Amino acid sequence: xxxxxxxxxxxxxxxxxxxxxxxxxxxxxxxxADIQFEATVDRKTVxxxxxxxxxxxxxxxxxxxxxxxxxxxxFQARYLGPSTRMSIVNGRVSSSITxxxxxxxxxxxKFEIGPFSVVIDGKTFTSHAITVEVxxxxxxxxxxxxxxxTGQETILEEQLKDRIFLTIETGKLQPYVNESIPLSIKLxxxxxxxxxxxxxxxxxxxxxxxxxxxPKQYRQTIGGIAYNVIxxxxxxxxxRSGELSLGPAKIxxxxxxxxxxxxxxxxxxxxxxxxxFGNDIFDDFFSRYKAYPFQATSLSLTVNVRPLPNEGKPSxxxxxxxxFQFKAEVSPKEVKAGDPITLxxxxxxxxxxxxxxxxxxxxxxxxxxxxxxAKQGQSTKVFxxxxxxxxxxxxxxxxxxxxxxxxxxxxxxxLTQGPFPISVAKPEGGELKIVExxxxxxxxxxxxxxxxxxxxxxxxxxKLKRTGQYLYQRVGFWLYHLIALIVFxxxxxxxxxxxxxxxxxxxxxxxxxxxxxxxxxxxAQRFLRQGKSxxxxxxxxxxxxGYLSDKLHLPAGGVSIDAVRAILAAKKIEERxxxxxxxxxxxxxxxxYAPLGEAKGKGHRAEGVGEFDKSKAEIVFNDMREVIDYxxxxxx
Amino acid sequence: MAQRVxxxxxxxxxxxxxxxxxxxxxxxxxxxxxxxxxxxxxYADTQSEFFRANxxxxxxxYDKAIKGYEAVLNLGFESGSLYYxxxxxxxxxxxxxxxxxxxxxxxxxIPRDSDLKSNYEYARSxxxxxxxxxxxxxxxxxxxxIFSLFTIDELAFSLAVIFTIILLVIxxxxxxxxxxxxxxxxxxxxxIIFVLFFTALFEKVSVVGKEAxxxxxxxxxxxxxxxxxxxxxxxxxxxxxxxxLPKDSWYKIERSDKKTxxxxxxxxxxx
Numbered sequence: 001x002x003x004x005x006x007x008x009x010x011x012x013x014x015x016x017x018x019x020x021x022x023x024x025x026x027x028x029x030x031x032x033a034d035i036q037f038e039a040t041v042d043r044k045t046v047x048x049x050x051x052x053x054x055x056x057x058x059x060x061x062x063x064x065x066x067x068x069x070x071x072x073x074x075f076q077a078r079y080l081g082p083s084t085r086m087s088i089v090n091g092r093v094s095s096s097i098t099x100x101x102x103x104x105x106x107x108x109x110k111f112e113i114g115p116f117s118v119v120i121d122g123k124t125f126t127s128h129a130i131t132v133e134v135x136x137x138x139x140x141x142x143x144x145x146x147x148x149x150t151g152q153e154t155i156l157e158e159q160l161k162d163r164i165f166l167t168i169e170t171g172k173l174q175p176y177v178n179e180s181i182p183l184s185i186k187l188x189x190x191x192x193x194x195x196x197x198x199x200x201x202x203x204x205x206x207x208x209x210x211x212x213x214x215p216k217q218y219r220q221t222i223g224g225i226a227y228n229v230i231x232x233x234x235x236x237x238x239x240r241s242g243e244l245s246l247g248p249a250k251i252x253x254x255x256x257x258x259x260x261x262x263x264x265x266x267x268x269x270x271x272x273x274x275x276x277f278g279n280d281i282f283d284d285f286f287s288r289y290k291a292y293p294f295q296a297t298s299l300s301l302t303v304n305v306r307p308l309p310n311e312g313k314p315s316x317x318x319x320x321x322x323x324f325q326f327k328a329e330v331s332p333k334e335v336k337a338g339d340p341i342t343l344x345x346x347x348x349x350x351x352x353x354x355x356x357x358x359x360x361x362x363x364x365x366x367x368x369x370x371x372x373x374a375k376q377g378q379s380t381k382v383f384x385x386x387x388x389x390x391x392x393x394x395x396x397x398x399x400x401x402x403x404x405x406x407x408x409x410x411x412x413x414x415l416t417q418g419p420f421p422i423s424v425a426k427p428e429g430g431e432l433k434i435v436e437x438x439x440x441x442x443x444x445x446x447x448x449x450x451x452x453x454x455x456x457x458x459x460x461x462x463k464l465k466r467t468g469q470y471l472y473q474r475v476g477f478w479l480y481h482l483i484a485l486i487v488f489x490x491x492x493x494x495x496x497x498x499x500x501x502x503x504x505x506x507x508x509x510x511x512x513x514x515x516x517x518x519x520x521x522x523x524a525q526r527f528l529r530q531g532k533s534x535x536x537x538x539x540x541x542x543x544x545x546g547y548l549s550d551k552l553h554l555p556a557g558g559v560s561i562d563a564v565r566a567i568l569a570a571k572k573i574e575e576r577x578x579x580x581x582x583x584x585x586x587x588x589x590x591x592x593y594a595p596l597g598e599a600k601g602k603g604h605r606a607e608g609v610g611e612f613d614k615s616k617a618e619i620v621f622n623d624m625r626e627v628i629d630y631x632x633x634x635x636x
Numbered sequence: 637m638a639q640r641v642x643x644x645x646x647x648x649x650x651x652x653x654x655x656x657x658x659x660x661x662x663x664x665x666x667x668x669x670x671x672x673x674x675x676x677x678x679y680a681d682t683q684s685e686f687f688r689a690n691x692x693x694x695x696x697x698y699d700k701a702i703k704g705y706e707a708v709l710n711l712g713f714e715s716g717s718l719y720y721x722x723x724x725x726x727x728x729x730x731x732x733x734x735x736x737x738x739x740x741x742x743x744x745x746i747p748r749d750s751d752l753k754s755n756y757e758y759a760r761s762x763x764x765x766x767x768x769x770x771x772x773x774x775x776x777x778x779x780x781x782i783f784s785l786f787t788i789d790e791l792a793f794s795l796a797v798i799f800t801i802i803l804l805v806i807x808x809x810x811x812x813x814x815x816x817x818x819x820x821x822x823x824x825x826x827x828i829i830f831v832l833f834f835t836a837l838f839e840k841v842s843v844v845g846k847e848a849x850x851x852x853x854x855x856x857x858x859x860x861x862x863x864x865x866x867x868x869x870x871x872x873x874x875x876x877x878x879x880x881l882p883k884d885s886w887y888k889i890e891r892s893d894k895k896t897x898x899x900x901x902x903x904x905x906x907x
Contacts, residue, residue: 454758455751457693457724458717461686462746464679467714472792472841481799488803495810 037125052103074111075103105134130224166298180352188227193256202249241307247300254291320404322351328417359402513550537591716746733851733873765872783836791837857897861886868897
């Protein structure tokens, strides 16, 4: 007991010194404030062995000594000391003094504390009476820490219903549909350390809820108990009428609870450490505090949502509910036809701005009107609408109507702005063109429904042909292909032949041999007719040698009768032909080399030879033809 | 004497032979003359008959129009427009089977005609049993689509042209050696085209006279060529089928989904 007194006082001494300085300065002002007297306790249920704190607060003054509270039934009272407080809010100074007593319950049962009466400056102030229940059951801190080893154990809400609870409130229990009403969810905490408070969650079917703002935190006294309150505020509106249920709201948080320490089992430890070591580092350091997940649950609310009355509903009412002001501006007021004018419409006031839609122009004649763009603020909604006057005949922007329902009065209201006079000049470049979005054009081109029937008959019979006769059945068709193929084969063969003549000498010689031989035979015949013996035999020799060398593919210079005979004999040439060939060659040799001597002997060569050779030459000539013919036929 | 007689006989023979030859020549000339004269006459006839039938059609006298168009056909002439107009007349008369038959015939002659295509498709859409579309491979569909644009004559002509081009390409590459390196590529492309055209022509020619259109309002394809046979499936007026086998007064037909059955010859018309 002495310990806690010491620590409290140590704490307070520092504070008091500071406050005293302030209080001294503020004292003259503070005196003139009204005095209020209030009695509070820190809890309403207390078990035996625990202590209860009774605060007697005097607001508006600090010049009050500790009142004598006398004997309180069922409690042993002890004065702990005064606590002064001074605050300056907006230049207003308020001061207070709280005298703190500790009440130690002596027996179980319900006890009434107070009312207390204090006389200050001759005036008597009386507080409310506070009912406190003293129970014998296990005290709360002990209950919390019955199984500290499990760690994750949650704490029953029931056990803490006086020390932490949640409420849900709406500004109105009978709102209209779409009416914006405030919603607040408050978490009351009494002498508990709570961390990691999450935003509330709750059932809200039929309501549209805005996001919660930053929670407010303040102190509030209910039934003589001081609570720390965490308040979550937002606004909401019902989207349909009828009895709608809201909540229960739930908040999840962590309760910081000291682990039970047997050696420090003092009933004041709880209070002591909460006030002294409100610090995580200490918690972790000593590992004596533990976070327990906890869920606070509120009651649920029933909201009776009323539909909007049909009576007096303006035709252009679009669902705006609240109390609004309407202002409209036009700029510029002097334009050329086809230039845009911006119409700015500002709706301000209080209400559900989500349900506020753009005010409407009474008439859109002469204008091309674009969809308004909306900007929504906290308590205003601004609509910007672009209007394009289509001709210079337009002189004003017509009236703009905005109607809303005022839930306070339960009536509809119609606000009107304008008409706004404007001056429209002729557009430059004569013709006015308003650029249409091509999309709009395609939209109008709906799927066309076509009638179905057959197409009309042909006027002309077209190409009449014999029934059942086809091109491929005609002889000419196939003849064409045949001729084309023949021409093709001929051309290819000719090419191959040409190519062979160029590349294959043997082939070429063999092929040319008969032609050359014929040429030689013709020449020899001519010489024979002319009686030119030397030339005749020369020609015969050359022709035959040429023919043989071409046929047998021998070098023209190196043909000897013996070699030819040997080759031809191997090719099974008749002996008769070979003999004839030999005879021709020998005759030629004789004629070519002998006549020189003959001529010398006879004196005149030409005549002698002619006479002598005529018949023999004819035989040689015929033999040569026979040999060439034979060899040609034989295809050597 | 005998020799003389023989000679006279021979002379007679010669004269007779000459007469015979003369007669043949005469008849040949007569035939040529006639055909020269008659053909244009016939042709002019067909023309006027056609226009007369058109007039009947425009007046809504479809029976007379049909008679007119068929008169032209009976003269031994045909044309795509003729079959088209005849199909239209039958369509207007309400004979869907005959209409589709004539559109099919027209398809063989003027396959690229848009009016014909439109009427043919519309007529086919009115077939009661619906059009059975067998599942075919994409290349088969592509092949049919391309070659359905050509008539038999056009395909034959194209083949002749491609054939000539192939020969020319070979010749050119043989004679002009610098372009010989392109020979294989060009020839393979040409030969593929040739084979495709040849296949198309072959298929088209082979179905001539083997396709049929149901002209009865409704007919049963049976398992056997008897009236008492079990019905396999039912064919509706305008359905196209392929003749597999003729037997007496029955035809074994194959539907586009390869189902076969025997149908009475009087219920369909072959084209």
